[in-house]
Amino acid sequence: MDQPAADFDEYVRARTPALIRTAYLLTGDQHRAEDLVQDALIKTYRAWRRLRDSNPDAYTRKVMYHLNISRWRRSRGAEITTSDPPDLIHGPDEAGRSVNRLALRRALAQLAPRQRAVIVLRFFEDATETEAAEVLGISVGTVKSTTFRALEKLRAIAPSLLDMEGVRR
Amino acid sequence: MTQRLRVGLTDLAATATPVDLRERVYRGARRITRRNRALGAMAGLLLVAGGTAGYAALWPSLGAGPGPGTSASPTGPDPSATPAVVDLFNATFTVPAYPGPWAVPCPAGERTFVDGVADVQGGANLVIADEVLRGDLDGAPGDEFVLWVQCATEGGSDLNLLAVKVGPDAAVSTLGWVNVDADGGLLMLDPAEPVEIRDGSIRVGVIRRYDAEAHRDKQTRAYAARDGRMVQVDGPTSFAPAPTDPAAVDLRNMTLYVHTSWWMDAAATSYGGYVKLIDGEATAHFEKIENNAVVDHVVTTVTVTDTALVPTGEGSIPVGVFEVAPADGPSRWVVVAYHPWNGYAAQDGWNMFVGAPGERIESITMEPERISIHTANWTRTFQYNPDVAGPRWVEV
Numbered sequence: 001m002d003q004p005a006a007d008f009d010e011y012v013r014a015r016t017p018a019l020i021r022t023a024y025l026l027t028g029d030q031h032r033a034e035d036l037v038q039d040a041l042i043k044t045y046r047a048w049r050r051l052r053d054s055n056p057d058a059y060t061r062k063v064m065y066h067l068n069i070s071r072w073r074r075s076r077g078a079e080i081t082t083s084d085p086p087d088l089i090h091g092p093d094e095a096g097r098s099v100n101r102l103a104l105r106r107a108l109a110q111l112a113p114r115q116r117a118v119i120v121l122r123f124f125e126d127a128t129e130t131e132a133a134e135v136l137g138i139s140v141g142t143v144k145s146t147t148f149r150a151l152e153k154l155r156a157i158a159p160s161l162l163d164m165e166g167v168r169r
Numbered sequence: 170m171t172q173r174l175r176v177g178l179t180d181l182a183a184t185a186t187p188v189d190l191r192e193r194v195y196r197g198a199r200r201i202t203r204r205n206r207a208l209g210a211m212a213g214l215l216l217v218a219g220g221t222a223g224y225a226a227l228w229p230s231l232g233a234g235p236g237p238g239t240s241a242s243p244t245g246p247d248p249s250a251t252p253a254v255v256d257l258f259n260a261t262f263t264v265p266a267y268p269g270p271w272a273v274p275c276p277a278g279e280r281t282f283v284d285g286v287a288d289v290q291g292g293a294n295l296v297i298a299d300e301v302l303r304g305d306l307d308g309a310p311g312d313e314f315v316l317w318v319q320c321a322t323e324g325g326s327d328l329n330l331l332a333v334k335v336g337p338d339a340a341v342s343t344l345g346w347v348n349v350d351a352d353g354g355l356l357m358l359d360p361a362e363p364v365e366i367r368d369g370s371i372r373v374g375v376i377r378r379y380d381a382e383a384h385r386d387k388q389t390r391a392y393a394a395r396d397g398r399m400v401q402v403d404g405p406t407s408f409a410p411a412p413t414d415p416a417a418v419d420l421r422n423m424t425l426y427v428h429t430s431w432w433m434d435a436a437a438t439s440y441g442g443y444v445k446l447i448d449g450e451a452t453a454h455f456e457k458i459e460n461n462a463v464v465d466h467v468v469t470t471v472t473v474t475d476t477a478l479v480p481t482g483e484g485s486i487p488v489g490v491f492e493v494a495p496a497d498g499p500s501r502w503v504v505v506a507y508h509p510w511n512g513y514a515a516q517d518g519w520n521m522f523v524g525a526p527g528e529r530i531e532s533i534t535m536e537p538e539r540i541s542i543h544t545a546n547w548t549r550t551f552q553y554n555p556d557v558a559g560p561r562w563v564e565v
Contacts, residue, residue: 012194017187024185025178038190042197066259070284101184104177123171124178137256154174 304366384411
Protein backbone atom coordinates (compact mmCIF):
# COMPACT_ATOMS: atom_id res chain seq x y z
CA MET A 1 0.00 0.00 0.00
CA ASP A 2 1.51 3.35 -1.00
CA GLN A 3 1.58 6.28 1.39
CA PRO A 4 -1.56 8.07 0.17
CA ALA A 5 -3.47 4.82 0.36
CA ALA A 6 -2.14 4.15 3.85
CA ASP A 7 -3.11 7.67 4.90
CA PHE A 8 -6.62 7.19 3.59
CA ASP A 9 -6.94 3.85 5.30
CA GLU A 10 -5.95 5.40 8.58
CA TYR A 11 -8.30 8.33 8.03
CA VAL A 12 -11.27 6.03 7.44
CA ARG A 13 -10.41 3.87 10.42
CA ALA A 14 -10.13 6.87 12.72
CA ARG A 15 -13.06 8.93 11.54
CA THR A 16 -15.76 6.40 10.68
CA PRO A 17 -17.25 6.08 14.20
CA ALA A 18 -17.82 9.83 14.50
CA LEU A 19 -19.17 10.09 10.98
CA ILE A 20 -21.62 7.25 11.62
CA ARG A 21 -22.88 8.98 14.74
CA THR A 22 -23.61 12.12 12.75
CA ALA A 23 -25.11 10.13 9.90
CA TYR A 24 -27.33 8.30 12.33
CA LEU A 25 -28.79 11.59 13.49
CA LEU A 26 -29.31 12.64 9.89
CA THR A 27 -30.95 9.41 8.78
CA GLY A 28 -32.38 7.88 11.95
CA ASP A 29 -31.32 4.45 10.82
CA GLN A 30 -28.13 2.45 11.35
CA HIS A 31 -28.03 0.90 7.89
CA ARG A 32 -28.77 4.11 6.07
CA ALA A 33 -26.20 5.86 8.22
CA GLU A 34 -23.60 3.30 7.18
CA ASP A 35 -24.56 3.69 3.53
CA LEU A 36 -24.37 7.45 3.78
CA VAL A 37 -20.93 7.43 5.37
CA GLN A 38 -19.74 4.80 2.93
CA ASP A 39 -20.80 6.85 -0.08
CA ALA A 40 -19.29 10.02 1.34
CA LEU A 41 -16.03 8.21 1.99
CA ILE A 42 -16.00 6.84 -1.54
CA LYS A 43 -16.10 10.39 -2.84
CA THR A 44 -13.35 11.34 -0.43
CA TYR A 45 -11.32 8.36 -1.62
CA ARG A 46 -11.63 9.46 -5.21
CA ALA A 47 -10.50 12.96 -4.31
CA TRP A 48 -7.94 11.90 -1.76
CA ARG A 49 -4.80 12.99 -3.56
CA ARG A 50 -5.94 16.58 -3.54
CA LEU A 51 -7.57 16.43 -0.11
CA ARG A 52 -5.07 14.63 2.04
CA ASP A 53 -2.96 17.69 2.66
CA SER A 54 -5.88 20.02 3.28
CA ASN A 55 -9.01 19.12 5.23
CA PRO A 56 -10.49 15.80 4.18
CA ASP A 57 -12.87 15.71 7.11
CA ALA A 58 -14.53 18.95 6.11
CA TYR A 59 -14.98 17.57 2.62
CA THR A 60 -16.39 14.26 3.82
CA ARG A 61 -18.85 15.90 6.18
CA LYS A 62 -19.95 18.31 3.52
CA VAL A 63 -20.52 15.51 1.03
CA MET A 64 -22.41 13.55 3.64
CA TYR A 65 -24.82 16.36 4.40
CA HIS A 66 -25.42 17.05 0.72
CA LEU A 67 -25.89 13.40 -0.13
CA ASN A 68 -28.42 12.98 2.61
CA ILE A 69 -30.47 15.94 1.46
CA SER A 70 -30.42 14.87 -2.18
CA ARG A 71 -31.35 11.30 -1.27
CA TRP A 72 -34.25 12.50 0.77
CA ARG A 73 -35.43 14.54 -2.19
CA ARG A 74 -35.33 11.48 -4.39
CA SER A 75 -36.98 9.14 -1.91
CA ARG A 76 -39.21 11.74 -0.32
CA GLY A 77 -38.42 10.45 3.11
CA ALA A 78 -38.28 6.71 3.33
CA GLU A 79 -37.92 6.90 7.07
CA ILE A 80 -40.96 5.60 8.88
CA THR A 81 -42.34 8.02 11.39
CA THR A 82 -45.22 8.08 13.74
CA SER A 83 -47.42 11.07 14.18
CA ASP A 84 -46.93 11.47 17.88
CA PRO A 85 -43.59 11.04 19.57
CA PRO A 86 -43.90 9.57 23.04
CA ASP A 87 -43.78 11.84 26.04
CA LEU A 88 -40.35 12.35 27.45
CA ILE A 89 -39.34 10.85 30.70
CA HIS A 90 -36.90 12.77 32.82
CA GLY A 91 -34.54 10.56 34.71
CA PRO A 92 -31.27 8.71 34.50
CA ASP A 93 -32.69 5.23 34.22
CA GLU A 94 -32.12 3.36 30.97
CA ALA A 95 -35.83 2.90 30.31
CA GLY A 96 -36.36 6.62 30.49
CA ARG A 97 -33.43 7.33 28.21
CA SER A 98 -34.73 4.86 25.67
CA VAL A 99 -38.06 6.57 25.54
CA ASN A 100 -36.38 9.94 25.20
CA ARG A 101 -34.21 8.69 22.35
CA LEU A 102 -37.25 7.32 20.58
CA ALA A 103 -39.06 10.62 21.02
CA LEU A 104 -36.13 12.56 19.65
CA ARG A 105 -35.63 10.22 16.75
CA ARG A 106 -39.26 10.49 15.77
CA ALA A 107 -39.27 14.23 16.15
CA LEU A 108 -36.19 14.60 13.98
CA ALA A 109 -37.82 12.44 11.37
CA GLN A 110 -40.56 14.98 10.98
CA LEU A 111 -38.17 17.77 10.08
CA ALA A 112 -37.34 18.63 6.51
CA PRO A 113 -33.85 17.38 5.60
CA ARG A 114 -32.24 20.80 5.63
CA GLN A 115 -33.85 21.59 8.98
CA ARG A 116 -32.56 18.34 10.33
CA ALA A 117 -29.10 19.01 8.96
CA VAL A 118 -29.05 22.43 10.58
CA ILE A 119 -30.11 21.00 13.92
CA VAL A 120 -27.40 18.34 13.80
CA LEU A 121 -24.76 20.82 12.72
CA ARG A 122 -25.64 23.47 15.25
CA PHE A 123 -26.55 21.38 18.30
CA PHE A 124 -24.64 18.14 17.84
CA GLU A 125 -21.54 19.24 15.99
CA ASP A 126 -21.55 22.65 17.68
CA ALA A 127 -20.96 24.34 14.33
CA THR A 128 -21.30 28.09 14.22
CA GLU A 129 -23.89 29.59 11.91
CA THR A 130 -21.11 30.47 9.49
CA GLU A 131 -19.72 26.95 9.55
CA ALA A 132 -23.16 25.45 9.04
CA ALA A 133 -23.74 27.79 6.12
CA GLU A 134 -20.47 26.72 4.53
CA VAL A 135 -21.20 23.01 4.94
CA LEU A 136 -24.70 23.26 3.52
CA GLY A 137 -23.85 25.76 0.84
CA ILE A 138 -26.44 28.25 2.01
CA SER A 139 -26.27 31.74 3.45
CA VAL A 140 -25.92 32.50 7.13
CA GLY A 141 -29.31 34.14 6.97
CA THR A 142 -30.82 30.92 5.68
CA VAL A 143 -29.12 29.01 8.49
CA LYS A 144 -30.68 31.39 11.00
CA SER A 145 -34.16 31.11 9.55
CA THR A 146 -33.91 27.34 9.06
CA THR A 147 -32.73 26.88 12.63
CA PHE A 148 -35.57 29.02 13.91
CA ARG A 149 -38.18 27.08 11.99
CA ALA A 150 -36.66 23.73 12.93
CA LEU A 151 -36.67 24.58 16.62
CA GLU A 152 -40.17 25.91 16.32
CA LYS A 153 -41.29 22.67 14.74
CA LEU A 154 -39.50 20.55 17.32
CA ARG A 155 -41.11 22.57 20.03
CA ALA A 156 -44.50 22.00 18.49
CA ILE A 157 -43.89 18.29 18.04
CA ALA A 158 -42.34 17.65 21.42
CA PRO A 159 -41.93 20.67 23.67
CA SER A 160 -39.99 18.75 26.21
CA LEU A 161 -37.17 18.17 23.75
CA LEU A 162 -36.21 21.77 24.15
CA ASP A 163 -37.61 23.00 27.42
CA MET A 164 -37.97 21.72 30.92
CA GLU A 165 -41.64 22.43 30.79
CA GLY A 166 -43.63 19.38 30.03
CA VAL A 167 -41.00 16.96 31.18
CA ARG A 168 -42.59 14.19 33.08
CA ARG A 169 -40.81 12.94 36.14
CA MET B 170 -32.89 26.44 26.21
CA THR B 171 -31.29 24.05 23.74
CA GLN B 172 -29.07 22.29 26.24
CA ARG B 173 -31.59 19.52 26.55
CA LEU B 174 -31.60 19.10 22.80
CA ARG B 175 -27.81 18.92 22.74
CA VAL B 176 -27.77 16.25 25.40
CA GLY B 177 -30.49 14.32 23.63
CA LEU B 178 -28.68 14.40 20.28
CA THR B 179 -25.45 13.20 21.87
CA ASP B 180 -27.26 10.42 23.65
CA LEU B 181 -29.12 9.36 20.52
CA ALA B 182 -25.97 9.48 18.36
CA ALA B 183 -24.19 7.23 20.83
CA THR B 184 -26.62 4.44 20.03
CA ALA B 185 -25.21 4.17 16.49
CA THR B 186 -22.98 1.14 16.15
CA PRO B 187 -19.43 1.82 14.93
CA VAL B 188 -18.48 -0.39 12.02
CA ASP B 189 -15.40 -0.73 9.85
CA LEU B 190 -16.39 0.57 6.42
CA ARG B 191 -13.00 0.37 4.75
CA GLU B 192 -13.65 -2.67 2.60
CA ARG B 193 -17.06 -1.33 1.57
CA VAL B 194 -15.50 1.99 0.58
CA TYR B 195 -12.80 0.39 -1.52
CA ARG B 196 -15.28 -1.94 -3.17
CA GLY B 197 -17.61 0.95 -3.91
CA ALA B 198 -14.80 3.05 -5.37
CA ARG B 199 -13.81 0.24 -7.68
CA ARG B 200 -17.41 -0.19 -8.76
CA ILE B 201 -17.68 3.51 -9.58
CA THR B 202 -14.51 3.41 -11.62
CA ARG B 203 -15.96 0.58 -13.66
CA ARG B 204 -19.31 2.31 -14.00
CA ASN B 205 -17.68 5.54 -15.09
CA ARG B 206 -15.97 3.66 -17.84
CA ALA B 207 -19.35 2.58 -19.11
CA LEU B 208 -21.51 5.64 -18.83
CA GLY B 209 -19.54 8.59 -17.69
CA ALA B 210 -19.81 9.55 -14.10
CA MET B 211 -22.31 10.70 -11.59
CA ALA B 212 -22.18 13.49 -9.20
CA GLY B 213 -19.29 14.55 -7.09
CA LEU B 214 -18.57 17.64 -5.17
CA LEU B 215 -16.19 20.18 -6.54
CA LEU B 216 -15.19 23.14 -4.54
CA VAL B 217 -13.92 26.01 -6.57
CA ALA B 218 -11.38 28.12 -4.79
CA GLY B 219 -9.19 31.00 -5.83
CA GLY B 220 -5.56 30.59 -6.75
CA THR B 221 -3.98 29.29 -9.89
CA ALA B 222 -3.13 25.98 -11.44
CA GLY B 223 -0.64 26.18 -14.26
CA TYR B 224 -1.05 22.69 -15.60
CA ALA B 225 -3.71 20.07 -15.49
CA ALA B 226 -4.21 16.82 -17.32
CA LEU B 227 -6.95 14.28 -17.01
CA TRP B 228 -8.76 11.47 -18.66
CA PRO B 229 -12.51 11.37 -18.46
CA SER B 230 -13.08 7.96 -17.02
CA LEU B 231 -10.59 7.12 -14.33
CA GLY B 232 -11.11 7.72 -10.65
CA ALA B 233 -8.57 9.76 -8.77
CA GLY B 234 -8.32 7.66 -5.67
CA PRO B 235 -5.11 6.96 -3.85
CA GLY B 236 -4.52 3.56 -5.37
CA PRO B 237 -1.90 2.84 -7.97
CA GLY B 238 -2.46 3.66 -11.60
CA THR B 239 -4.59 6.71 -11.11
CA SER B 240 -4.42 9.87 -13.09
CA ALA B 241 -3.46 13.37 -12.14
CA SER B 242 -5.64 15.26 -9.68
CA PRO B 243 -5.90 18.74 -11.03
CA THR B 244 -8.84 20.18 -9.20
CA GLY B 245 -7.65 20.42 -5.64
CA PRO B 246 -8.03 23.73 -3.92
CA ASP B 247 -4.76 25.49 -3.34
CA PRO B 248 -4.34 25.35 0.45
CA SER B 249 -3.24 28.96 0.42
CA ALA B 250 -6.15 30.09 -1.67
CA THR B 251 -9.44 31.65 -0.79
CA PRO B 252 -11.92 29.22 0.75
CA ALA B 253 -14.48 27.52 -1.45
CA VAL B 254 -16.99 29.81 -3.06
CA VAL B 255 -18.73 27.83 -5.78
CA ASP B 256 -19.86 24.26 -6.08
CA LEU B 257 -20.15 23.68 -9.81
CA PHE B 258 -22.06 20.47 -9.22
CA ASN B 259 -24.78 22.39 -7.47
CA ALA B 260 -25.04 25.54 -9.49
CA THR B 261 -27.25 27.17 -12.07
CA PHE B 262 -25.82 28.34 -15.36
CA THR B 263 -26.64 28.45 -19.04
CA VAL B 264 -25.52 25.44 -21.04
CA PRO B 265 -25.38 25.85 -24.83
CA ALA B 266 -27.05 23.24 -27.01
CA TYR B 267 -25.25 19.94 -26.72
CA PRO B 268 -23.19 19.40 -29.88
CA GLY B 269 -23.99 16.74 -32.45
CA PRO B 270 -27.35 15.00 -32.58
CA TRP B 271 -27.84 15.56 -28.86
CA ALA B 272 -28.83 19.17 -29.50
CA VAL B 273 -32.38 17.82 -29.69
CA PRO B 274 -32.65 16.09 -26.31
CA CYS B 275 -30.32 18.61 -24.64
CA PRO B 276 -31.01 22.04 -26.17
CA ALA B 277 -29.56 25.29 -24.92
CA GLY B 278 -30.96 26.64 -21.72
CA GLU B 279 -30.36 27.61 -18.15
CA ARG B 280 -29.75 24.44 -16.15
CA THR B 281 -29.79 23.89 -12.45
CA PHE B 282 -27.42 21.13 -11.41
CA VAL B 283 -28.06 19.21 -8.21
CA ASP B 284 -25.24 16.85 -7.32
CA GLY B 285 -24.03 17.17 -10.89
CA VAL B 286 -27.31 16.29 -12.58
CA ALA B 287 -29.63 18.75 -14.32
CA ASP B 288 -33.06 17.83 -15.57
CA VAL B 289 -33.75 18.80 -19.16
CA GLN B 290 -37.23 19.12 -20.47
CA GLY B 291 -38.32 15.90 -22.14
CA GLY B 292 -36.64 13.45 -19.82
CA ALA B 293 -32.98 13.89 -20.66
CA ASN B 294 -30.38 14.89 -18.12
CA LEU B 295 -27.12 16.73 -18.31
CA VAL B 296 -24.62 14.93 -16.12
CA ILE B 297 -21.30 16.38 -15.00
CA ALA B 298 -18.65 13.75 -14.44
CA ASP B 299 -16.68 14.05 -11.26
CA GLU B 300 -13.34 14.92 -12.78
CA VAL B 301 -12.84 18.58 -13.61
CA LEU B 302 -10.01 20.40 -15.31
CA ARG B 303 -8.84 23.76 -14.12
CA GLY B 304 -6.41 26.26 -15.54
CA ASP B 305 -5.99 29.48 -17.43
CA LEU B 306 -7.79 29.61 -20.74
CA ASP B 307 -8.18 33.33 -21.37
CA GLY B 308 -4.93 34.94 -20.22
CA ALA B 309 -6.78 36.93 -17.58
CA PRO B 310 -6.29 36.47 -13.83
CA GLY B 311 -8.14 33.53 -12.37
CA ASP B 312 -8.73 30.04 -13.62
CA GLU B 313 -11.31 28.64 -15.96
CA PHE B 314 -12.86 25.22 -15.51
CA VAL B 315 -13.62 22.49 -17.99
CA LEU B 316 -16.31 19.97 -17.18
CA TRP B 317 -16.93 16.57 -18.69
CA VAL B 318 -20.63 16.63 -19.51
CA GLN B 319 -22.91 13.95 -20.85
CA CYS B 320 -26.34 14.36 -22.39
CA ALA B 321 -27.92 11.37 -20.71
CA THR B 322 -30.88 10.10 -22.63
CA GLU B 323 -31.78 7.03 -24.59
CA GLY B 324 -28.73 6.64 -26.81
CA GLY B 325 -26.89 9.15 -24.66
CA SER B 326 -23.77 10.96 -25.69
CA ASP B 327 -20.20 10.33 -24.74
CA LEU B 328 -18.64 12.76 -22.31
CA ASN B 329 -17.68 16.00 -23.99
CA LEU B 330 -15.95 19.09 -22.70
CA LEU B 331 -17.69 22.27 -21.58
CA ALA B 332 -15.63 25.29 -20.49
CA VAL B 333 -16.98 27.61 -17.83
CA LYS B 334 -15.76 30.65 -15.98
CA VAL B 335 -16.55 31.65 -12.42
CA GLY B 336 -16.78 35.37 -11.92
CA PRO B 337 -15.76 37.33 -8.83
CA ASP B 338 -19.41 37.34 -7.83
CA ALA B 339 -19.40 33.52 -7.97
CA ALA B 340 -21.63 33.57 -11.04
CA VAL B 341 -20.90 30.75 -13.48
CA SER B 342 -20.79 31.66 -17.15
CA THR B 343 -20.29 29.28 -20.04
CA LEU B 344 -17.44 29.72 -22.49
CA GLY B 345 -18.75 26.99 -24.76
CA TRP B 346 -18.09 23.45 -25.85
CA VAL B 347 -14.44 22.69 -26.39
CA ASN B 348 -14.21 19.77 -28.80
CA VAL B 349 -16.17 21.27 -31.65
CA ASP B 350 -15.22 22.59 -35.06
CA ALA B 351 -15.66 26.24 -35.98
CA ASP B 352 -19.07 25.39 -37.44
CA GLY B 353 -20.12 23.68 -34.22
CA GLY B 354 -19.59 20.14 -35.49
CA LEU B 355 -18.82 17.70 -32.71
CA LEU B 356 -15.32 16.19 -32.73
CA MET B 357 -14.89 12.74 -31.27
CA LEU B 358 -12.31 12.61 -28.53
CA ASP B 359 -9.60 10.02 -28.30
CA PRO B 360 -10.59 8.25 -25.08
CA ALA B 361 -7.02 7.36 -24.13
CA GLU B 362 -5.22 10.64 -24.66
CA PRO B 363 -5.14 13.00 -21.68
CA VAL B 364 -6.84 16.34 -21.96
CA GLU B 365 -4.48 19.03 -20.77
CA ILE B 366 -4.70 22.67 -19.86
CA ARG B 367 -1.27 24.12 -20.49
CA ASP B 368 0.15 27.48 -21.51
CA GLY B 369 -3.23 29.15 -21.68
CA SER B 370 -5.08 26.59 -23.78
CA ILE B 371 -6.69 23.20 -23.51
CA ARG B 372 -5.26 20.45 -25.68
CA VAL B 373 -7.43 17.55 -26.73
CA GLY B 374 -6.88 14.47 -28.86
CA VAL B 375 -9.56 14.09 -31.51
CA ILE B 376 -10.03 11.39 -34.10
CA ARG B 377 -12.80 12.56 -36.43
CA ARG B 378 -15.95 14.63 -36.81
CA TYR B 379 -18.99 12.89 -35.45
CA ASP B 380 -21.08 13.73 -38.51
CA ALA B 381 -18.47 12.74 -41.10
CA GLU B 382 -17.67 9.39 -42.65
CA ALA B 383 -16.12 6.82 -40.38
CA HIS B 384 -12.56 7.61 -41.33
CA ARG B 385 -10.29 8.56 -38.45
CA ASP B 386 -7.39 10.95 -38.50
CA LYS B 387 -5.89 11.34 -35.05
CA GLN B 388 -4.94 14.92 -34.18
CA THR B 389 -4.19 17.19 -31.26
CA ARG B 390 -6.04 20.49 -31.24
CA ALA B 391 -5.77 23.37 -28.81
CA TYR B 392 -8.56 25.70 -27.74
CA ALA B 393 -8.65 28.86 -25.68
CA ALA B 394 -11.17 31.45 -24.59
CA ARG B 395 -11.26 34.59 -26.72
CA ASP B 396 -13.87 37.29 -26.17
CA GLY B 397 -15.79 35.00 -23.86
CA ARG B 398 -16.04 31.96 -26.09
CA MET B 399 -13.89 28.97 -26.93
CA VAL B 400 -12.03 29.02 -30.25
CA GLN B 401 -9.39 26.77 -31.76
CA VAL B 402 -5.91 28.29 -31.45
CA ASP B 403 -3.63 25.50 -32.61
CA GLY B 404 -3.60 22.24 -34.54
CA PRO B 405 -5.18 21.03 -37.78
CA THR B 406 -8.58 22.30 -38.77
CA SER B 407 -9.60 19.46 -41.08
CA PHE B 408 -9.30 15.68 -41.31
CA ALA B 409 -7.67 13.56 -44.00
CA PRO B 410 -10.19 12.09 -46.45
CA ALA B 411 -11.30 8.50 -46.07
CA PRO B 412 -9.57 6.00 -48.37
CA THR B 413 -11.92 3.68 -50.21
CA ASP B 414 -9.49 1.34 -51.92
CA PRO B 415 -7.92 -1.26 -49.61
CA ALA B 416 -5.12 -1.73 -52.09
CA ALA B 417 -4.17 1.90 -51.60
CA VAL B 418 -4.11 1.61 -47.82
CA ASP B 419 -0.73 2.30 -46.31
CA LEU B 420 -0.74 0.76 -42.84
CA ARG B 421 2.53 2.51 -42.07
CA ASN B 422 1.08 5.97 -42.60
CA MET B 423 -2.44 6.29 -41.30
CA THR B 424 -4.51 6.38 -38.13
CA LEU B 425 -5.38 2.94 -36.80
CA TYR B 426 -6.96 1.51 -33.71
CA VAL B 427 -4.53 -1.10 -32.41
CA HIS B 428 -5.21 -3.37 -29.49
CA THR B 429 -3.79 -6.53 -28.00
CA SER B 430 -6.95 -8.25 -26.87
CA TRP B 431 -7.90 -11.49 -28.50
CA TRP B 432 -11.42 -12.70 -28.95
CA MET B 433 -10.52 -16.00 -27.28
CA ASP B 434 -8.96 -14.33 -24.26
CA ALA B 435 -11.06 -11.29 -23.41
CA ALA B 436 -10.37 -11.34 -19.67
CA ALA B 437 -6.61 -10.99 -19.92
CA THR B 438 -4.72 -7.73 -19.58
CA SER B 439 -4.62 -5.88 -22.86
CA TYR B 440 -3.81 -2.48 -24.30
CA GLY B 441 -5.66 -0.52 -26.94
CA GLY B 442 -5.52 2.91 -28.50
CA TYR B 443 -5.53 5.10 -31.57
CA VAL B 444 -2.19 5.73 -33.25
CA LYS B 445 -1.33 7.95 -36.15
CA LEU B 446 1.49 6.03 -37.76
CA ILE B 447 4.19 7.87 -39.63
CA ASP B 448 6.68 5.71 -41.47
CA GLY B 449 5.49 2.75 -39.45
CA GLU B 450 5.90 4.21 -35.96
CA ALA B 451 3.82 6.09 -33.42
CA THR B 452 3.66 6.70 -29.71
CA ALA B 453 0.37 7.33 -27.97
CA HIS B 454 -1.52 6.81 -24.75
CA PHE B 455 -3.25 3.46 -24.69
CA GLU B 456 -5.96 2.22 -22.40
CA LYS B 457 -4.82 -0.65 -20.21
CA ILE B 458 -7.71 -3.03 -19.82
CA GLU B 459 -8.14 -5.72 -17.22
CA ASN B 460 -11.29 -7.80 -16.92
CA ASN B 461 -13.06 -5.53 -19.39
CA ALA B 462 -12.36 -2.39 -17.36
CA VAL B 463 -9.91 0.39 -18.09
CA VAL B 464 -7.47 0.44 -15.20
CA ASP B 465 -4.83 2.83 -16.47
CA HIS B 466 -3.52 4.86 -19.38
CA VAL B 467 -0.08 3.86 -20.53
CA VAL B 468 2.29 5.48 -23.01
CA THR B 469 2.71 2.89 -25.73
CA THR B 470 4.88 2.74 -28.83
CA VAL B 471 3.58 0.94 -31.89
CA THR B 472 5.82 -0.22 -34.70
CA VAL B 473 4.67 -1.81 -37.95
CA THR B 474 7.13 -4.64 -38.51
CA ASP B 475 5.56 -6.26 -41.58
CA THR B 476 2.64 -5.84 -43.95
CA ALA B 477 0.88 -7.82 -46.68
CA LEU B 478 -2.07 -7.40 -49.00
CA VAL B 479 -3.91 -10.72 -48.99
CA PRO B 480 -6.28 -11.67 -51.82
CA THR B 481 -9.59 -12.99 -50.48
CA GLY B 482 -13.14 -13.50 -51.65
CA GLU B 483 -14.03 -9.98 -50.48
CA GLY B 484 -11.07 -8.35 -52.16
CA SER B 485 -7.57 -7.54 -51.06
CA ILE B 486 -7.21 -7.33 -47.30
CA PRO B 487 -4.37 -5.31 -45.76
CA VAL B 488 -2.66 -7.27 -42.99
CA GLY B 489 -0.10 -5.83 -40.63
CA VAL B 490 2.22 -7.07 -37.92
CA PHE B 491 2.46 -4.63 -35.04
CA GLU B 492 4.79 -4.53 -32.10
CA VAL B 493 2.86 -2.91 -29.26
CA ALA B 494 5.29 -1.78 -26.55
CA PRO B 495 3.61 -0.40 -23.41
CA ALA B 496 5.80 1.52 -21.01
CA ASP B 497 4.84 -0.73 -18.11
CA GLY B 498 5.48 -4.15 -19.57
CA PRO B 499 6.86 -6.31 -22.34
CA SER B 500 5.93 -5.89 -25.99
CA ARG B 501 3.06 -7.78 -27.57
CA TRP B 502 3.13 -8.63 -31.25
CA VAL B 503 -0.21 -8.74 -33.02
CA VAL B 504 -1.23 -9.68 -36.56
CA VAL B 505 -4.17 -7.64 -37.74
CA ALA B 506 -6.37 -7.86 -40.82
CA TYR B 507 -8.19 -4.71 -41.90
CA HIS B 508 -11.38 -5.69 -43.66
CA PRO B 509 -13.24 -2.99 -45.56
CA TRP B 510 -16.38 -1.68 -43.96
CA ASN B 511 -19.21 0.25 -45.51
CA GLY B 512 -17.21 1.03 -48.61
CA TYR B 513 -14.17 2.33 -46.79
CA ALA B 514 -10.90 0.78 -45.74
CA ALA B 515 -11.48 -0.12 -42.13
CA GLN B 516 -9.30 1.18 -39.34
CA ASP B 517 -10.54 -1.29 -36.73
CA GLY B 518 -8.76 -4.50 -37.55
CA TRP B 519 -9.48 -8.11 -36.79
CA ASN B 520 -6.79 -9.43 -34.49
CA MET B 521 -5.84 -12.64 -36.25
CA PHE B 522 -3.20 -13.49 -33.70
CA VAL B 523 -1.96 -11.96 -30.44
CA GLY B 524 1.30 -13.25 -29.12
CA ALA B 525 2.08 -13.81 -25.48
CA PRO B 526 3.93 -10.93 -23.81
CA GLY B 527 7.44 -10.87 -25.19
CA GLU B 528 6.69 -13.42 -27.91
CA ARG B 529 8.25 -11.86 -30.99
CA ILE B 530 6.74 -12.41 -34.42
CA GLU B 531 9.61 -12.49 -36.86
CA SER B 532 7.63 -12.29 -40.09
CA ILE B 533 4.51 -13.30 -42.00
CA THR B 534 4.18 -14.96 -45.37
CA MET B 535 1.17 -14.78 -47.63
CA GLU B 536 -0.76 -16.93 -50.10
CA PRO B 537 -4.27 -16.27 -51.37
CA GLU B 538 -6.61 -16.31 -48.35
CA ARG B 539 -3.83 -17.52 -46.07
CA ILE B 540 -1.32 -15.98 -43.73
CA SER B 541 1.49 -17.85 -42.02
CA ILE B 542 3.02 -16.36 -38.91
CA HIS B 543 6.61 -17.14 -38.02
CA THR B 544 8.38 -16.86 -34.69
CA ALA B 545 11.77 -18.23 -33.74
CA ASN B 546 10.07 -21.38 -32.47
CA TRP B 547 7.01 -22.07 -34.60
CA THR B 548 4.93 -21.29 -37.68
CA ARG B 549 1.13 -21.11 -37.56
CA THR B 550 -1.19 -20.63 -40.52
CA PHE B 551 -4.55 -18.84 -40.60
CA GLN B 552 -7.20 -19.19 -43.31
CA TYR B 553 -9.62 -16.48 -44.43
CA ASN B 554 -13.18 -17.36 -43.37
CA PRO B 555 -15.92 -16.05 -45.72
CA ASP B 556 -18.57 -16.50 -43.02
CA VAL B 557 -18.88 -12.94 -41.72
CA ALA B 558 -20.75 -14.17 -38.64
CA GLY B 559 -17.78 -16.24 -37.54
CA PRO B 560 -14.12 -15.52 -36.89
CA ARG B 561 -12.70 -13.75 -39.92
CA TRP B 562 -9.58 -15.87 -39.81
CA VAL B 563 -9.27 -19.40 -38.42
CA GLU B 564 -6.16 -21.39 -37.71
CA VAL B 565 -5.56 -24.37 -39.96
